Amino acid sequence: xxxxxxxxxxxxxxxxxxxxxxxxxxxxxxxxxxxxxxxxxxxxxxxxxxxxxxxxxxxxxxxxxxxxxxxxxxxxxxxxxxxxxxxxxxxxxxxxxxxxxxxxxxxxxxxxxxxxxxxxxxxxxxxxxxxxxxxxxxxxxxxxxxxxxxxxxxxxxxxxxxxxxxxxxxxxxxxxxxxxxxxxxxxxxxxxxxxxxxxxxxxxxxxxxxxxxxxxxxxxxxxxxxxxxxxxxxxxxxxxxxxxxxxxxxxxxxxxxxxxxxxxxxxxxxxxxxxxxxxxxxxxxxxxxxxxxxxxxxxxxxxx
Amino acid sequence: xxxxxxxxxxxxxxxxxxxxxxxxxxxxxxxxxxxxxxxxxxxxxxxxxxxxxxxxxxxxxxxxxxxxxxxxxxxxxxxxxxxxxxxxxxxxxxxxxxxxxxxxxxxxxxxxxxxxxxxxxxxxxxxxxxxxxxxxxxxxxxxxxxxxxxxxxxxxxxxxxxxxxxxxxxxxxxxxxxxxxxxxxxxxxxxxxxxxxxxxxxxxxxxxxxxxxxxxxxxxxxxxxxxxxxxxxxxxxxxxxxxxxxxxxxxxxxxxxxxxxxxxxxxxxxxxxxxxxxxxxxxxxxx
Numbered sequence: 352x353x354x355x356x357x358x359x360x361x362x363x364x365x366x367x368x369x370x371x372x373x374x375x376x377x378x379x380x381x382x383x384x385x386x387x388x389x390x391x392x393x394x395x396x397x398x399x400x401x402x403x404x405x406x407x408x409x410x411x412x413x414x415x416x417x418x419x420x421x422x423x424x425x426x427x428x429x430x431x432x433x434x435x436x437x438x439x440x441x442x443x444x445x446x447x448x449x450x451x452x453x454x455x456x457x458x459x460x461x462x463x464x465x466x467x468x469x470x471x472x473x474x475x476x477x478x479x480x481x482x483x484x485x486x487x488x489x490x491x492x493x494x495x496x497x498x499x500x501x502x503x504x505x506x507x508x509x510x511x512x513x514x515x516x517x518x519x520x521x522x523x524x525x526x527x528x529x530x531x532x533x534x535x536x537x538x539x540x541x542x543x544x545x546x547x548x549x550x551x552x553x554x555x556x557x558x559x560x561x562x563x564x565x566x567x568x569x570x571x572x573x574x575x576x577x578x579x580x581x582x583x584x585x586x587x588x589x590x591x592x593x594x595x596x597x598x599x600x601x602x603x604x605x606x607x608x609x610x611x612x613x614x615x616x617x618x619x620x621x622x623x624x625x626x627x628x629x630x631x632x633x634x635x636x637x638x639x640x641x642x643x644x645x646x647x648x649x650x651x652x653x654x655x
Numbered sequence: 656x657x658x659x660x661x662x663x664x665x666x667x668x669x670x671x672x673x674x675x676x677x678x679x680x681x682x683x684x685x686x687x688x689x690x691x692x693x694x695x696x697x698x699x700x701x702x703x704x705x706x707x708x709x710x711x712x713x714x715x716x717x718x719x720x721x722x723x724x725x726x727x728x729x730x731x732x733x734x735x736x737x738x739x740x741x742x743x744x745x746x747x748x749x750x751x752x753x754x755x756x757x758x759x760x761x762x763x764x765x766x767x768x769x770x771x772x773x774x775x776x777x778x779x780x781x782x783x784x785x786x787x788x789x790x791x792x793x794x795x796x797x798x799x800x801x802x803x804x805x806x807x808x809x810x811x812x813x814x815x816x817x818x819x820x821x822x823x824x825x826x827x828x829x830x831x832x833x834x835x836x837x838x839x840x841x842x843x844x845x846x847x848x849x850x851x852x853x854x855x856x857x858x859x860x861x862x863x864x865x866x867x868x869x870x871x872x873x874x875x876x877x878x879x880x881x882x883x884x885x886x887x888x889x890x891x892x893x894x895x896x897x898x899x900x901x902x903x904x905x906x907x908x909x910x911x912x913x914x915x916x917x918x919x920x921x922x923x924x925x926x927x928x929x930x931x932x933x934x935x936x937x938x939x940x941x942x
Binding site for chain 1 (some may be wrong): 665668669671672673675676679680682683685686689697698700701702743747748750751753754755758759760762766769770773775776777778779780781782783784785787788792809810812813814816817820845846849870873874875876877893896897900907910911914917918921922925929932933936937940
């Protein structure tokens with residue numbers, strides 16, 4: 352019996368999945384870690400690759416723009432997580448409060464999620480550069496906002512906020528649907544009991560909805576954390592990394608998040624090996640985040 | 656609802672929600688109205704309705720055959736890549752998940768764990784080596800994977816495999832074994848059992864897998880940029896819009912028309928399949 356377990360069908364059924372996985376993920380992944388410790392560049396290297404140990408990692412940490420991108424990504428991720436979750440949870444409360452047309456509202460809030468990040472970045476670039484400065488209200492009350500130097504995308508802090516706004520617009524409806532699923536599954540009896548006790552809507556929120564949807568918060572926090580940390584498409588099409596800013600004495604691209612920094616290190620600076628080293632660091636951070644998440648989930652299950 | 660005070664509240668909430676709804680859809684509305692103007696009208700007032708809606712067709716006619724955009728052929732390439740990738744992802748992940756669930760051995764556990772663990776690998780760490788690996792494959796085995804449909808589809812099957820296999824695996828675990836045992840007694844071959852009996856049962860999870868992968872593949876920008884490259888006869892819609900926007904900087908009438916053309920297929924699909932799409936995406940997140 353045991354011998355027949357791994358028969359021909361077993362291997363035939365697995366083969367396509369394993370081959371695709373090896374070709375696209377495993378082999379490039381192993382190559383990637385190897386390349387991060389070589390002098391790989393985009394120029395032809397007829398004498399072959401030289402092993403350089405951890406030099407690319409050291410160079411990365413010596414590079415002000417990498418440190419800046421790293422810090423900026425942490426700040427962006429933090430702000431983005433908070434904004435997305437507040438907006439999403441607020442919308443979820445609204446569309447589950449037994450109002451009319453709730454299905455249409457849900458679909459409308461969800462819709463931006465289907466538009467790709469790249470396309471979405473162009474839409475918001477138009478809004479920030481063309482629509483807002485041309486609003487009649489703006490020209491009447493705050494004409495200074497319409498000056499080209501004061502546009503949303505012209506200064507560093509507001510440009511980062513612009514990425515947060517565009518990113519939240521894209522993702523909040525999706526996160527909202529996760530909250531909606533959690534809120535709907537709260538037993539109706541709890542609200543009825545609270546009603547008899549004369550609890551206010553606010554008390555319902557604090558004492559029933561929030562604790563009963565705690566599991567959903569773990570999911571949404573993790574999703575928004577990873578999503579924000581990996582942000583690339585909106586960054587490319589909305590700001591392209593600009594405007595330039597001064598950091599630790601040198602001028603660098605002010606809104607270049609980690610994923611874009613990795614891309615530019617490879618394709619603008621042509622340092623493939625160093626780009627690879629940065630992506631290994633990026634990977635390690637993501638592994639740490641995932642481990643934390645798994646550990647938290649395990650702990651939660653025990654408590655339940 | 657006997658208490659008049661309670662009746663008042665939903666109305667207020669409805670007004671707030673409706674206001675937010677309009678605000679949320681405003682960017683899309685702005686794209687539509689400005690795709691129907693020329694650039695002078697946009698600068699004059701980006702919030703006014705177009706004077707002549709026919710301008711939208713003139714704009715489309717201007718950009719349709721533009722060498723950067725080539726909307727017809729880009730749309731064809733995006734559709735081909737998305738549909739074929741989805742077809743292979745569902746079949747390949749479904750059959751692999753089934754055989755892994757039904758084979759209770761150490762090896763099958765290790766293989767499953769390998770797929771799941773790979774979910775933390777970000778695209779950035781494999782993107783450069785993937786390109787050089789595909790070049791090596793072409794040089795030594797002769798299969799062209801760069802700048803081809805084959806390379807794109809293989810890549811999406813590989814990148815989509817972990818999550819899809821994981822979701823199928825979870826679903827198949829809940830299907831009772833008796834069905835398959837009865838079929839075996841009737842003389843059904845193993846592969847027949849999967850394709851005749853099991854795969855049709857997987858419809859709900861297949862819908863989720865299709866939605867999650869479909870939206871991601873249709874909108875993806877970085878992978879096509881790296882695999883297909885620039886100046887290729889094959890280009891996807893996001894790639895086409897990026898090329899176009901790069902070539903027509905600040906010509907917002909044309910850029911927004913391109914953006915509109917890129918959004919329309921997804922929005923139409925959403926209007927028809929709304930329930931499945933939302934359900935599928937939420938189900939995918941909770942895994």
